[in-house]
Amino acid sequence: MGSYTFTKGKDIKLKGVAGDEVSDVLSPRIVAIQPSDFRGLKPRLAVAEGDAVKMGTPVITDKETDGLCLVSPVSGKIKAINRGQKRALLSVVIENDGKNTAERFPSHAPDKLTKLKKAETIQALLKAGLWPVLRQRPFSKIASPQDEPKSIFVHAINTEPLAADLAKILEGQDKNFQAGLDVLTGLTAGKVHVCAKSGARPEILTNAKGVECHTFSGPHPAGNVSTLIQSVDPINKGDIVWYVEAQEVARIGRFFLEGTYPQQVVVALTGEGCAKTGYVRTVQGAAIKELLPGTQFEGKRCITGSVLAGREIGADGFVGFYDTQISVVPEGGRRELLGWLMPGAKKYTLSHT
Template sequence: MGKSIRLKKGYDIKLLGEASKEIAEIPAADIFAVKPTDYLSITPKLVVKVGDEVLAGSSLFFDKKRPDINFPSPVSGEVVEIVRGAKRKVLEIRILADKTTKFVKTAIPSKLEAQSIKDTLIKGNLWSLLKQRPFSIIPSTEEQPKAIFVSTFDSAPLAPDLSFVIEQNKAGFDKGLEVLEILASGNLEVGMEAGASLSVSSGNQNEFSGPHPAGNVGIQVHHVSPIKPGESVWYLDAQDVIILGEFFNSGEYHADRLIAVTGSEVSNPSYVKLKIGQSLAKLFAEQVSESNVRFIQGNVLSGATSHSEDFLSFYTSQLTVIPEGNKAEFLGWLLPSTKKLSLSRTYFSWLTPNKKYDIDTNTHGEERAFVMSGQYEKVLPMNIMPVQLLKAIMAGDIERMEALGIYEVAEEDLALCEFVCTSKIEVQKIVREGLDLIRTEG
């Protein structure tokens, strides 16, 4: 029996454009692109060139520093373009997909043990499904975590209903948890939403209630098994657990995701079934009619800015489209209004806590003096001092960063701090800089 944890700190941002529980069909895409930039802290080395034929699951590139970690093609077809940026950095490997997908077949051992699971994931080029805390990077194949975490719910704005997603392939999800429990030597921690109807048969089940970021795996790790220096935990997104389970059921890499297409600028917010790397051009052309909008892969708090001709990134399970905030506003925030979302009682949104808002990207001000206001502590359900931690990062003080809990956080955990910040500090950028610094020099 796991823990039952009630979080009081946090905030649920209610927005227009929630995905209805229906799965829409979209035209098949011809071009797919795999982006090495989706993966933090790797240096890609290509194993393919233009004109090569690839299978779904075959390696496209590996990490120069850890050559046993390879990254797979989501489809079979022909490599038609290698897109490079500054200093010949590889940005995309584009593939013209076959009409019928052909797969690499990986032999699955009859008896699953932790080492045989590791060996099979490495051989099948799927080690990249795993991520680790600290640093939110792909773990080393030589390490063993103290636990593996899976969160079965997402509390971010307009996030997909993971219970609905999991039920579409419950067998794959259950198989994935079974494999992870063996890989974790029995130390599998599954985060469950209080009151949810979803049931799982593997792992230690911990129940969470409270506002966002209750669904963040980092918050769950903090309250169940805090990370100390020298320790690590691994984690997977719920849809990656399904991919893992399907792989151990079939020996094939099925790169399918059920994507929540959300936001006030989407004509029919719903779910669509896409493959990783699939072109989004047709989807956005059908769903978005306005031109002055922000495309986001992920949620409005921690997602990455995208564009209408982009391709689905490896870890994306939500697409959001909201208005750009580049229009002048008369008197700005000096003008009282019931249409503005604010955590402060200076405005009237606190009188209608269930109202859904149509927000844009306007930050309503520029960066100013970084002062202690107590705002961060109200929305961060972690036993750390966020302002002091951020200032230690900005000062490059590694020893103080460690003492203040740098190992326990990632950008998404402090995204709400950035949202409420009156100083307009780029909190998530600072956190990433701190994590990169301590990983390379700590």
């Protein structure tokens, strides 16, 4: 187990940290799959408007990678297929029927997961639509099933502004998280590294079995994936490293244990623009308005992800595939008369000048 401390960097302090309450919004009326969330994906539609889908039914496939697909996180029907310029596929909107009718996949006992063959694991993740949770460095695109990763990193520390607390996201998920790690160990001849914050909770982040656990402390960007990789197992010419978010590891484990697509995710609602901050258990790709009832969006910027690395989506947007937080902040842009000339004692600065 390694311990790393960084002194350089900067934590940006913003108002609106998520509270301790975790509420349930398990059945949003509509959800969306957005190909723009997936770097390098060349989408091909597998459905048409009005088609009925189950939880785990393929909705979009990749033109370049055989078997790679994005699946519906709910059961219902295809409500809309939205296209942009040159007919680029922007999103597929699915109307949720609330029944959670699911495609069935093989389930496995916990003690059998480390014995799964690599090819069997890859095919299971591809068919279930869970392969996209694995991304590679360099380039941060979806990992290729044909590649041999030098190692796999579990990203369990986030130092971005208003970042979600993993203790809330992984609450009650110890069994699923360990199962997911057991699955990941079969995908690489190298090591699986779990990188967590010093003093992290839950304890499974620092005492997981069969993997290397590391702790990090310090200001942002101490929690960036690139920082973690460079500290623990640097990438050399020709190397490929895979990484996966901690919540996705628990979802992988749940899939292999239960045999159904793991639709549930926990998302942090943050920012001073939120009517109420906190955490919600919901479905991947849920509509923002359904997660933020009572929030007035006029004059505010709604972002899926953090204010540093997220994407502006507006009030009619949807939670990004890889995001664990929604940030609602004042739009800003207000002008100040002779602002360049006035004293700036109360203005934010990175330096002491």
